[in-house]
Amino acid sequence: MGELKLLRKIYTCFSLCFLSIVQSEYVxxxxxxxxxxxxxxxxxxxxxxxxxxxxxxxxxxxxxxxxxxxxxxxxxxxxxxxxxxxxxxxxxxxxxxxxxxxxxxxxxxxxxxxxxxxxxxxxxxxxxxxxxxxxxxxxxxxxxxxxxxxxxxxxxxxxxxxxxxxxxxxxxxxxxxNTAKVTSPKTTSLADGSYEISVEGVARNISEVRFPTWTENKGQDDLENPWILGEKLNDTTWKIRVPFSKHNFETGNYFTDIYFYDKYNNSSGLNGPTVIVQGGTGGSSETDITGVSYDVYIYGLDPQTQKVQFPTWTANKDQDDLEWIEGVKVANGVWKGTVIYSNHNSELGRYITHVYADGKYSGAWEFNVVDTIKYTYSNIAYLSSGFYDITVNGIPSNVATVRFPTWTEKNGHDDIEEPWIEGERLSSTSWRIRIPYYKHNNEIGAYSTHVYSYDAYGNSRIIGMLSVDVRN
Known part of the structure; x- marks a missing residue:
């Protein structure tokens, strides 16, 4: 079998040996x-x-x-x-x-x-x-x-x-x-982090589907090898997720071809979609104040950019809390600014960020800060149980750790554990602490627990003050 070349209207695709390409327009x-x-x-x-x-x-x-x-x-x-x-x-x-x-x-x-x-x-x-x-x-x-x-x-x-x-x-x-139907976005933003491609109507005898993907910029320098293996959703449907981090966060045309392999390792191919990826600002549209801070990103900047600033303020009382945040470069064309809530009076509501790259306005982003955490615990506990638990739900996934310093009313802080007790992460938004009585001299009376959340940069804030009455 000879070498086959996949031709696109805009871009000349790579040459491959031993693969046949299905180019029928009929589905x-x-x-x-x-x-x-x-x-x-x-x-x-x-x-x-x-x-x-x-x-x-x-x-x-x-x-x-x-x-x-x-x-x-x-x-x-x-x-x-x-x-x-x-x-x-x-x-x-x-x-x-x-x-x-x-x-x-x-x-x-x-x-x-x-x-x-x-x-x-x-x-x-x-x-x-x-x-x-x-x-x-x-x-x-x-x-x-x-x-x-x-x-x-x-x-x-x-x-x-x-x-x-x-x-x-x-x-x-x-x-x-041709029975294959390919589904993908026509355009997407780097702020989304990735996009998905799915193909339906694949023959049931196919044992794997691969999705080689690359950007138009600099040809196939970012082609992942081995080619991305698709996830089988059912007998006739496969999909992949294309993360922008694997493609240098580039903007422009992203190309994907699709190759089907049977149990004998024979293959056939299909010209897949072209997705236009755009830059811009991004992040979550809503986050909880227990997250301590929040990152705003801008994508698709000139790789030669030297300085990016993220002036940020809250909608409450306009720009009384304006802060010019120095950006950090995280990849070519990608910068982030970290908004620390305490620098904005820990206000809830709408936060507004503008972005300036080398002094030129380059975009804006707005997000809402809310307070939705919920605690699960009993106000009254008994020594016979040996311990009590506190669970907190609704903490943002960017929180790196939650600590629960705990002490009894008797003799003040003599029984506070150092370093403060670190909670157990139950899920991306849920944490738990178990308070054993023996670490507090099996005392009865009021047990106090404060709760602190920490972001990945070491910033922290108190997010709760709880009390449990422990009885015999």
Missing amino acids: MAADEAVSEYILVDSGEAIQKQQINIYNKGRLETEILPNNSLVSYSYDSNGNVLKKYTTHSTEPYTISSSAASYDIYLKGVPENLEQVIFPSWTELYGQDDIEWINGEKIAPGVWKATIVLSRHGGLTGIYNTHIYADGTLLKMLTVQVQ
């Missing part, structure tokens, strides 16, 4: 029947019993009396991962994403010595004819695999004749059609 309707294989009875000695086909000692396929196939897949330890039934109906239609399809011939005499499956596409006659030697896989059953890349990866009509010991038994016609 099948969802209700059209797609075959997973082709099964032919010779008409001489029709077999009605179940036929088991083994590969390396494992049951790979069952041909049932009704001509449906049951396929098995295994993990590396030989355990069955999946068992599924497929069907084949005339007129035969095969998805171009399948990369290949199998033709089974059954019901032939067991003493046959050779079965040949010459195959070619209707387009340009027999210029691509391939004489495929069949494989005997069970008594009276032969199989041939038609690999689409050996026929230019073309869609349209495929013809196969079947000869048994030189005698023509059958003539088959197969329609290969």
Whole structure:
């Protein structure tokens, strides 16, 4: 097989060996029947019993009396991962994403010595004819695999004749059609962090789908190798997430091609989407004040930018709390400014940030600061339980740690634990602390706990003051 080049209107794609590219504009309707294989009875000695086909000692396929196939897949330890039934109906239609399809011939005499499956596409006659030697896989059953890349990866009509010991038994016609439907955004922003591409209508025989992705800027310098492996959502749908961090946070055109691989490692390909990625400001539109601080980002700046500032103020009383925050460069064209709530009187409500790059206005961002945390604990506890728990929910995910300094009313702070007790993170927004009585001399009376949240930069704020009455 020769080297194939994928051509795009704007960009000349990379050259790849051993891959065929499906370029049909036609996409099948969802209700059209797609075959997973082709099964032919010779008409001489029709077999009605179940036929088991083994590969390396494992049951790979069952041909049932009704001509449906049951396929098995295994993990590396030989355990069955999946068992599924497929069907084949005339007129035969095969998805171009399948990369290949199998033709089974059954019901032939067991003493046959050779079965040949010459195959070619209707387009340009027999210029691509391939004489495929069949494989005997069970008594009276032969199989041939038609690999689409050996026929230019073309869609349209495929013809196969079947000869048994030189005698023509059958003539088959197969329609290969593009069934894949690709979904992706047309445009997106670097502020989103990533975008997703999904492809529906993939042939069920496909074992993996890969999505090579790169940006127009500087060609394929950012092409990830090995190519990104898609996540299988169901039998016919795969998806990937393209994170901008893997592509230098570049703006402009992002290209993705899609490659399907069958169990024999044959492949077929599809020109995927072009996504226009834009710069701009970004961050969450709402955050909780327990997060201590909040980062505002700007993307897509000139990599040569020397200084970025993020003047920030709250909507309350206008710019009485205006602070010019010096930005930090985090990647080429990407800068962030950290807004610390205490520098703005720890106000709730709307915060406004403008962005200046080398003195030039470059964008703005607004976000709301709220207070929604909730505590779960009992106001009264008993020594017999050995401890009590405090859980706090609604803490922003940017919080790096939460500490719970605790002491009893008796003798003041003599029993406060140093360093202050660090909470256990239960989820991205939930933390818990367990207060054992033995660390407080098993005292009864009022136990006080203050709660402090810390961001990743070491900034902190008190977010709660709680009291529990411990009794005998």
